[in-house]
Amino acid sequence: MYRLALNMLFGDRAKLAMLLCGLAFSALLMAQQTSVFFGIMSWTYTPVHNIRAPIWVSDPMVEQANDAKPMRDTDLYRVRSVDGVAWAAPLHTSFLQARMQDGNFKLITMVGIDADTFAGAPAVLSQGRIEDLRLPNTVIVDEWGAQLMGRVTKGPDGKDVVIPLKVGDTFEVNDLEARIVGICKVRRAFTGGPFVYTTYDRTKQYTLGARRTLSFMLVEPQAGVDPVKLCARIEADTGLKAWTSDTVIWSWSDTSLARNTFWWFWKNTGIPFSFGTAVALGLFVGIAVSGQTFYSFVLENLKYFAAIKAMGAGMGVIARMLLVQAFTAGLLGFGLGVGMAQAIGRAMIEKGMPPFVMFPQIFWATLALVLGISLVSAIIGIIKVSRVDAATVFRG
Template sequence: MYRLALNMLFGDRAKLAMLLCGLAFSALLMAQQSSVFFGIMSWTYTPMVNIRAQIWVSDSMVEQVNDAKPLRDTDLGRVRSVDGVAWAAPLHTSFVQARMQDGNFKLITLVGIDADTFAGAPAVLTQGRIEDLRLPDTVIVDEWGAALMGRMGVGPDGQPRNQPLTVGDTFEINDIQARIVGICKVRRAFTGGPFVYTTYDRAKGYTLGARRTLSFMLVEPQKGVTPIELCDRIERATGLKAWTSDTVIWSWGERSLARNTFWWFWTNTGIPFSFGTAVLLGLFVGIAISGQTFYSFVLENLKYFAALKAMGAGMGIIARMLFIQAFSAGLIGFGLGVGMAQAIGRVMIEKGMPPFVMYPQILWATFVLVLGISFVSAVIGIIKVSRVDAAAVFRG
């Protein structure tokens, strides 16, 4: 009987196409918007990805990675003295204006790392060497920033150069020259500014007038000491806040700075509301289109359902038939919608904007919601069929 139910559904291709369009569009909207949302939100903790260390230590009032509260340089010594610390390195992060050759200004994320250990240095350099950061007035710029700032550059002929910055090019930070000695590959950040790496001491120079320049301390635990354990020790010994560097935002670990950053943006910005509205819209559009299409499918087949009732099909059989039809359409619609979302996501990732992260949880949530739409559609149909009198078949 259930195979016939599917044949009934697939036999009406126009209606099926309409039904699948509604479900696929709904799945697409929900999956794509959620993926872009989580992509954008993943950019909020980009420094945690680009600056690698097992433990981050900050002022106790820090809530998220983009809002560093400067520490005293002496705090570094206090942290280094905690039992279990293998090493601790200073880190400076700030947003400063860089002046391009054409006179334009660009907000950059300045990252000052320890010149001795290079702790927190970018993992991949596409041009140059990290050691060259020890030369005077030198910086390393990320690839995307080099392209962006390159568009603001001026060639030797005085015309816009429209070429990415490269090793040897210069710009200014607070009237101090910054000479590029390397191009690195890092993830883009929520704030949109390019990442410019330099040494911790030089970063102090670039941020003239700042009394305190120590934003975070990057810490490595000794062998046999877990990051969580060391975080506890650091907090007890120094009164500072110690964070782990894991970026699994779904975990409940309160020590993850990435997770705290994610949820800080979740609660303190309108981004979730904006994307949530789009996801809800997808859900409602899905319910409206699919519900309406499935309902009209049921209406068109009403006399046949009445005939089935007359022939002895109970409501249990008919309800199961309608559920199978609705869920099958839902499954196909989900596949089409998520497939399209993936394709769009691929293009987005290739273009680098906007970010796109499709977590398995997004797929599951979309799957459940699409099946929910199918369920609602089926229930609407079942209610309609249940009210049909089997005797209606004798009325012509």
């Protein structure tokens, strides 16, 4: 009977197309919006992702990775003295204005790393060498920044063409020259400004001699020391806040800086509400369109279901037929919708905006929701058919 149920479904192509459109649109909206949401939210903990270190130490009042409350430089020595710490390096982060050669200003995220160890330096450079950062007034800019801060000129066809920054180009930060010695590949930040790396000591110049420039400390545990336990020890010994650098936001770890950053933005911004509304809209549209279309499909076939009942099919068989039809439509709609979401996502990734991260959880959750929509539709149909009297087949 199930093959016949499927043939009944596929036999009415117009109705099937309508049903699939509703389900696919719903799946697309839910998967795409959720993926963009998590893409944007993944940018919130970009510093933890880009600046690799097992443990981050901050002022105790810091709540997330973009929230730097400068500490005294002497705190670095206190952390280094904690039992189990292999090394600790200073890290500066701040938002500054860069003045380009054409006079334009661009917001940048300046990152000052330890010149001796280069702890926290970008892992991949597409141009230049990290060691050149030890030369006076030098910086490394990320690829996005090189593009964003590039020089705009007219092409042969009269259209604007951006010539990205390259090694050797210069700009100014607080009237001090910054000469590019490298271009790096890092993930973009939620704040939008490109990352500009320099040495920790030089950030004092660029920040006009700010009294405190120690935003974070990057710590490596000694071999065999558990990072979580070391965090607790650092906090107990220094009164500072210590974080682990794992970026699994689904974890239950209270010490994860990435996870705490993610949830800080979740609680303190309207982003989840905004995207949640779109996802809920997708769900409701899916239920409404698919439910209505499937109900209409059932209504059109009601007299045939009544005939099948009269011929001796129990409600169990008919319910399973309707479930097979609804779930088949659901799976097809899900495939189409998520396929479209992936295609849009790929196009987004190529353009760099907006970010698109489809976790396996999003895939499975969307599948579950679409099948849930199908189940609701099937239940509506089953209730309708169960109320049909088999004797109605004799009433013309």
